[in-house]
Structure formats: C-alpha cells, structure tokens
Amino acid sequence: ETGVTQTPRHLVMGMTNKKSLKCEQHLGHNAMYWYKQSAKKPLELMFVYSLEERVENNSVPSRFSPECPNSSHLFLHLHTLQPEDSALYLCASSQGLAVSQFFGPGTRLTVL
Amino acid sequence: GESVGLHLPTLSVQEGDNSIINCAYSNSASDYFIWYKQESGKGPQFIIDIRSNMDKRQGQRVTVLLNKTVKHLSLQIAATQPGDSAVYFCAETGSGGSNYKLTFGKGTLLTVNP
Numbered sequence: 001e002t003g004v005t006q007t008p009r010h011l012v013m014g015m016t017n018k019k020s021l022k023c024e025q026h027l028g029h030n031a032m033y034w035y036k037q038s039a040k041k042p043l044e045l046m047f048v049y050s051l052e053e054r055v056e057n058n059s060v061p062s063r064f065s066p067e068c069p070n071s072s073h074l075f076l077h078l079h080t081l082q083p084e085d086s087a088l089y090l091c092a093s094s095q096g097l098a099v100s101q102f103f104g105p106g107t108r109l110t111v112l
Numbered sequence: 113g114e115s116v117g118l119h120l121p122t123l124s125v126q127e128g129d130n131s132i133i134n135c136a137y138s139n140s141a142s143d144y145f146i147w148y149k150q151e152s153g154k155g156p157q158f159i160i161d162i163r164s165n166m167d168k169r170q171g172q173r174v175t176v177l178l179n180k181t182v183k184h185l186s187l188q189i190a191a192t193q194p195g196d197s198a199v200y201f202c203a204e205t206g207s208g209g210s211n212y213k214l215t216f217g218k219g220t221l222l223t224v225n226p
Contacts, residue, residue, distance in 0.1 A: 004155070031212070033212075041218070042201075042215070042216040042217055043156070043203075043214075043216040044216075045214060045215075048212065048213075056213070090156070094212065097209075097211070097212035098211070099143075099161055099205055099211050101212070101214070102158070103155030103157070104155050105153065105154050106154075106155050
C-alpha cells in the first residue's frame, strides 16, 4: 500500500448504528486530519492530530469521536448519526502540521 | 466569518487550450494559498501553493497568480489535457502556527473536451 488509504470506501448505516472509519498513512508522516466533504459545501476540517495528540476539534458534534492510536492510523468512530451527516469523509496526513497535506480517497457515508 | 469562494462553478475548455480558474478570498492574514485537484472517486491532490508575499509561482504546466489588492487567486493550466478534467479547489491557510488549518472554496469543475 502506498499513500493514504481509507476503509471502507462506502458505508451505509442507520441512525442507531455504531460504525468506525479507518485511515492509514504509509508516508511516514506524524500529523493526520479528518475532513468532511458534503454536496455543494466546501471541504471542512474536523479534527487534527499531531504526534498522536489531538490539536484541533473544529466544533464537531460529539457523535463523531476520533482516535489516533499511533502516527500511522486514524479512526473516526460514529454513533447516533443524522441523515445530514451523509458525506464523503476524507483523511489526510502531513509531515508536521503543514500546508501540504496528502489525502486519502475518502469514505462515502450514507446515513439512513 | 472568513470564507474562500470560487467565481465559476463550471469551466469547459478544448484540449490544448489554456485554462484559468479563479478564486476570491477574504482572509488577508493567510500565509499561503493552495490549489487542489480532485478527480472523481479520489481525494484532493495538492497541485501548487503560493506564499502570501509572492505574486506568481510556476509549476509544471501550472501557474498560480495572487493579487492581494483585490484578494484574488487564479490557477492557469497551459495546454489543457483530458487528464486535467477534475474539480479544482482553492484553499487558504491560517497564519503563523495555524498554517495547517485549511479553508477550502466550493470548487470549479473543469471539463476538457477532446
């Protein structure tokens, strides 16, 4: 594997389900990011981790819970989501907190 | 609040022509401005950035122009190819230690006709 990978690529869940999104970076980076990309809205920064410590929570509802167990892996735990949370969730990484960020292909999430 | 926006949601060009994608920004304190390309089914891909103290920066077939007087950013693609078809986003960074905080525009869909 190279670059930034995300699994699953597609996910459909009900509002009462609990699911997790996984991101793995193979670039030796030490900062990782979660972004949300909704239809007709700009890409929005959600969370930022640097050296496995959360440094940014961009006013994200508590039904989204990030986890960064090591510098290569990032998770986004989801529970009791709303239909408006349906979006493409993108993970990115960088060397240090940097301008140049490398994105994964995203997980397309649909909440029914 | 601060925002980054794009003038044109779609742009259609003929193969071989030059393309110009425009962007307006509002945060004059941003340290960098960046262009990303997103192809269908993929994540955004970094194209080029420009520091706020520069007016122009060139890459391979791409040039970014920054006009701080009118807070305008543009991406020029020379000899546009079918592989350039994608959504292009401009983004601005925070300032100082917040450079990693990217604020994105809505995107422009570039379609290259053969």
